[in-house]
Amino acid sequence: MGLNIGGSGIIKPYVKYNAKADKWFVRSPEGGDQEIVRPTFLLDLKNIRTGWLRFREGQAPERVIDPSLDRAAPSPAEDFKRGFVVTAFSPKFFGGAVEFSSASIHLSNAVRELYAAFEEQGAKAENRGKVPVVACAGSEPMKDKYGTNYRPRLEIVKWVDRPGEMADESPVEAADVWKGGAPAASKPAQHVAPPPAKPAAETLAEPLF
Amino acid sequence: MNASPFDRHGIEHLSASSLNVWAAQPALWIMERLLGRRTPAGITAARGKAVEHGVHLGLSNPRLSIEECIDGAEREFIRQTALSADPRREEERKKLAGWVRGALAELRQYGTPDGYQEKIEVRLDDVAVPLVGYIDWRFSDHGLIVDLKTTERFPSQIGDAHGRQGAVYASAHGYFGMRFAYAKPAPGKTDPRQVTVYEMSGDDLRRHLAALRAIALSLGRFLAVSNDPRELAGLIVPDFDSFWWSEPAARAAGRDVFGF
Numbered sequence: 001m002g003l004n005i006g007g008s009g010i011i012k013p014y015v016k017y018n019a020k021a022d023k024w025f026v027r028s029p030e031g032g033d034q035e036i037v038r039p040t041f042l043l044d045l046k047n048i049r050t051g052w053l054r055f056r057e058g059q060a061p062e063r064v065i066d067p068s069l070d071r072a073a074p075s076p077a078e079d080f081k082r083g084f085v086v087t088a089f090s091p092k093f094f095g096g097a098v099e100f101s102s103a104s105i106h107l108s109n110a111v112r113e114l115y116a117a118f119e120e121q122g123a124k125a126e127n128r129g130k131v132p133v134v135a136c137a138g139s140e141p142m143k144d145k146y147g148t149n150y151r152p153r154l155e156i157v158k159w160v161d162r163p164g165e166m167a168d169e170s171p172v173e174a175a176d177v178w179k180g181g182a183p184a185a186s187k188p189a190q191h192v193a194p195p196p197a198k199p200a201a202e203t204l205a206e207p208l209f
Numbered sequence: 210m211n212a213s214p215f216d217r218h219g220i221e222h223l224s225a226s227s228l229n230v231w232a233a234q235p236a237l238w239i240m241e242r243l244l245g246r247r248t249p250a251g252i253t254a255a256r257g258k259a260v261e262h263g264v265h266l267g268l269s270n271p272r273l274s275i276e277e278c279i280d281g282a283e284r285e286f287i288r289q290t291a292l293s294a295d296p297r298r299e300e301e302r303k304k305l306a307g308w309v310r311g312a313l314a315e316l317r318q319y320g321t322p323d324g325y326q327e328k329i330e331v332r333l334d335d336v337a338v339p340l341v342g343y344i345d346w347r348f349s350d351h352g353l354i355v356d357l358k359t360t361e362r363f364p365s366q367i368g369d370a371h372g373r374q375g376a377v378y379a380s381a382h383g384y385f386g387m388r389f390a391y392a393k394p395a396p397g398k399t400d401p402r403q404v405t406v407y408e409m410s411g412d413d414l415r416r417h418l419a420a421l422r423a424i425a426l427s428l429g430r431f432l433a434v435s436n437d438p439r440e441l442a443g444l445i446v447p448d449f450d451s452f453w454w455s456e457p458a459a460r461a462a463g464r465d466v467f468g469f
Contacts, residue, residue: 070419074412116335116426123430189366189407192388194318195351 012099015039015088019104022139022150026094038136040157041090042166043100045118045132048111049172052076053083053103061101065177073178084111089131089166097166106142106151114154121156130159131166213337214432218243222330222341225374228424233370235431236447237454240466243438248459252295256305257359259286260392261345263309264357268322268346275313279306307394308359311403315390319355322346329381333422336429340421342377353386354378355406360391363405367413369420375409376417387414442466 015026016033028034051065052075064076065085083103088094102108114134121127135157139150162168215221220242231238241247250258263282267273282305290298324347330339345356356375367375367389379387387409396403409417435441447454447463454460 070416070423072412072415072419112334119426120430191402191405192408194315194406195348195353197318197320 013095013097014099014101015041015094016100017102017104017107017152019102019106019149019151020147022152024136026098036093038138038152039090039093040133040135041088041093042131042160042163043114043134044087044089044166044168044171045115046122047168047170048084048086048115049170049177050082050084051172051176051178052080053085053101054080055103063101063172063176065172067178081105083108085171086111087166087171088134089163099171104149106149110151110154114156117156121159127159129162131162132156133158133160214429215338217436218432218438220338220432222339223336223425223428224340224342225377225421226342226370228340228421228428229370229373230453231428232424234448234451234453236442236445236463236467237459238428239438239442239445240447240459240463243441244466246462246466248456248462249292250289251456252290252293252297252301253359255286255289255293256301256308257357258289259283259305260308260312260359261357263305264312264316265325265346267309267313268316268319269325271317271321275310278313279309282306282309304394307403308392311394311396312357312390312392315392315404315406316346316355316357319346319348319353320350322355323349329378331377331381333418333425336422336425340377340425342374342381344378344382347382347385351386353388354382355388355390357390357392360393363391363393363400363402367407367409369417372409372413372417373421376414376421379409379414380418 013027015024015036017024024036024039025033026036048069049065050069051063051073054062054077056062062076062080063083063085064073064080066073081103083101085099085101087097088100089097102111118132121132122130133156134154136152137155138153140153141148142151215223227238227242230241259282262285263278263280266281267275267278283302286302286305324344326343326345327347328341328343330341332339344354347354354375356371356378358371371389375387375389379385388406389409390404390406392404393402431441434444447467449460449463454463
C-alpha cells in the first residue's frame with residue numbers, strides 16, 4: 001500500500017483564460033501552456049463550485065471551496081480571491097474533460113452571468129438533465145486600475161445530453177471544501193454587551209465670549 | 210423591451226419578510242401578495258409593534274419615565290388591536306410592561322438612536338426589483354443597527370428569517386454591525402436575563418444575502434410561468450397546519466382561494 005503523503009506528480013488537465021492577454025490555453029502534452037483559439041465546449045454548471053482561490057507563480061494553486069453555492073467559506077488569507085471551479089468538456093479543443101478555474105474578476109463576472117442564463121434556460125422542460133454548450137464569442141476590454149483586462153463573451157448556444165466522458169460529479173476534492181466550524185445554525189449565539197458609552201463633550205465653565 | 214415577471218404582476222419591490230413567506234409558505238404569499246387577500250396582522254405582530262413604540266419613546270427621550278413608555282406601548286397596542294377578536298388580546302396587553310421595561314434597561318445603554326423606522330433599499334444581482342425594509346434603530350456613534358424582537362423564549366441563535374432581514378438592513382448601511390435584541394416579558398426562573406442580544410457576523414450577512422437572492426430568483430421564475438395570479442395559485446397547495454396560517458382570518462381566506 002502506498003503512503004498518502006507527498007505530491008502525486010499528477011497534474012489535472014485544464015483550460016484557462018488569461019484575462020490580461022485575452023487568450024485561451026490548455027495544458028500541452030509536454031507540460032506547460034499551449035494556446036488555443038476561442039473554444040466552444042460543454043460546461044458543467046450544474047456542479048460548479050465557488051470559493052477562495054490563490055494562484056502564485058511557480059506554485060500549485062490553493063483553494064478553499066465554499067460548502068455550498070449559498071454559503072461562502074471565510075476568507076483564508078488576504079491574497080485569496082473569490083473564484084470558481086468547474087468541469088469543461090471538448091474533445092476538439094481540450095482533448096476531453098478538463099478543469100476550468102479562475103479568480104479573475106472579469107472572467108468570474110462573465111461566468112456569473114452565464115450561470116444566471118443557465119438557471120433560467122435550465123428550468124425549461126426541454127433542457128432538463130442536459131448540459132449547456134458554451135461558446136466564447138469574443139471579448140470586451142475592461143479598463144481598471146490594473147490597466148486593460150478582457151472579459152470573455154460566453155454564450156449558451158445549445159443544450160445536449162451529458163456525454164459519458166463527463167461525469168456528473170463535483171469538480172473539486174472533498175478535502176478542498178471548507179469544513180471549519182459547524183454551520184452558524186447549530187452554534188448557540190453569545191450575548192453581546194452594549195457598546196461603551198461615548199464620553200460626553202466637555203462643557204465649558206464659562207462662555208468664551 | 211421585455212417586462213420582468215415582477216413588473217408583469219405589478220410588484221415594484223420585495224422585502225426580506227415577503228421572501229421569507231415565499232420560502233416558507235408559497236401559498237400564503239400568492240394569496241396575500243398576488244391576489245391581494247391580506248389578512249390583518251395577528252396579535253403577536255401587534256404586540257411587537259406596540260413594544261417597539263414604547264421602547265422608542267424611552268430611547269429618543271432618555272428623561273421619559275419607564276411608566277410613560279409603558280403607557281405609550283399600551284395605547285399603541287389598543288390602537289393596533291381595536292378590531293381584534295383574538296382571545297389572547299388581554300393576556301398580551303398585561304405583559305407589555307415587562308417587555309418594555311426589560312428592553313429599555315438593555316437598550317438605553319446604547320445611547321440615543323439617530324435613526325428610527327428609516328426606509329432602506331438594496332439591490333440583489335440579477336433581481337429586477339429592489340428589496341426594501343425599515344430599520345428599528347440606528348446608533349451611528351457605535352456603528353450599529355439594532356432590531357428588537359419580543360419573544361417568550363430566547364432563541365439559541367439568530368434564525369434564518371431574522372438573519373435575512375438583518376442582512377438587508379446591514380448591507381444598506383455599509384459596515385454597520387447588525388444586532389438583534391430578543392426581549393422576554395419577565396426573567397426566567399433559572400435565567401435572570403430578560404434580554405439577550407446577538408450580533409450577525411460578516412459570514413452570516415453574505416450567507417443570508419445569497420439566500421435572499423436565490424429565493425428572489427426562484428420567485429421570479431415562478432411568476433414567469435403565467436401572468437394570471439389565479440393560474441399560479443392553482444399550482445401550489447397550502448399547509449394549513451403551519452403556524453403561518455394560525456390566524457383564523459388567514460385560514461378562511463385560504464379556504465376561499467385554494468378550495469379546501
